[in-house]
Amino acid sequence: MSYMKGPRVSKFDRDPLVSSPLNAAISAQDRETLSMVAAALKDGRMRLAFQPVVYAADSSIIGFFEGFIRLLNLRDQVIPARDFMPTVEERQLGREIDCAALQLGLLAMQRNPQIRVSINMSARSVGYRPWSDILRRALQEAPRLGANLILEINEASAMQVPDVLKPFMTEMREYGIVFALDDFGAGMTSLRTLQELSFEIAKIDGSLIKHIDRLPDAQGATKAAIAIAQELGMYVVAESVETEGEANWLRQAGVGCLQGYLFGPPTVTPDFRAFRHGRPNLKAS
Known part of the structure; x- marks a missing residue:
């Protein structure tokens, strides 16, 4: 008896997750990235790099420092965020990175109570118990930390869960925490939602700068982005400023603070003594 054999089916056809050699390669790369990030977090190979955000009117005065999470490989070399954040930001590892960044930022503030620091977070971390526990425990132990803490949430993330974000922001403002909308102007945003969330700071996306x-x-x-931010009562910060020409144009356009390599790169060894108690009036419209 003979049997007719059907066409040979490759593993790429059988498994929809690896439906092509290209997808298989991408999937393997993602798995490697996730493993690398998980190992770095487990081993404590992480640092916070701080970049100054200066007054547009007087760039010698630092308004605050933004903290950027840095993961290190086994040779203590920095792994660029662009190599792992796109893969992990929607996963639990993204929330764990937010936890690490928050812990390191709060520690720096405890050791240097004169500084003001902004820490990046995903709106999804609001509902992640370990992250919220870190923040609430720190505020219970040292309530004054709140007055010097800025939490940055990018525009796309904020628009995903506004109903969760709004009560959290209201609660945290009782401690003096303010909120910055990162990457403002990069995408389509509901102005009504923005108005309801009432961010204190708008950080103009670097792609526009x-x-x-x-x-x-x-x-x-x-x-247009500056005008919308100001109309909504937000203090305007411009990111990714690299030249004097850019800085001068932004000053004339009414931007309050400037951030970028022109004023200093992110560094894991910042000189916090340079902080001169500059505090932008974030409540001003």
């Missing part, structure tokens, strides 16, 4: 002094089209978009 590059060569802003020489690109009329970009100038129009940036002026």
Whole structure:
């Protein structure tokens, strides 16, 4: 008896998760990234790099420092965030990274009570118990930390869970914490939702800033973003400022603070003595 054999089915056809050699390679790369990040967190190979955010009117005065999480490989070399954040930000590892960043930021503030620090977080971390426990425990032990803490949430993340975010922001404001909307102007945002959340700071997305002094089209978009932020009562910060030309244009456009390599790169060994108690009036409209 003979049997007719059907067409040969490869593993890429059988498994929808690896439906092509390209997808298989990407999946393998993601698994490697997740393993690398998990090992770094488990071993405590992480640092916070701090970048100054300066007044536009007087760049010698630092308004606050932004803390950026840095993971280290086994040779203590920094793993760039772009190599792992896109893979982990929607997973539990993303929440664990938020926990690490918050712990390191709070520790730096406890050791240097004169500084003001902003820490990045995902809106999803609001509902992650370990993250909220770290924050609430620190505020219970040292309530004054809240007055010097800024929590940064990017625009896309904030729009995902506004109903969860709003009561959390209201609660944390009782401790003096303020909130920054990161990457503002990068995407389509519900202005009504923004108005309800009432962020104190809008950080104009760096993609709008590059060569802003020489690109009329970009100038129009940036002026519009600044105008919307100000209309909503947000203090405006511009990110990724790299040249004096960009800085001068942004000053004239009404930006309150500037951040970028022109004023200093993120560093794991910051000189916090340079902080001169600059405090932007974040409540001003």
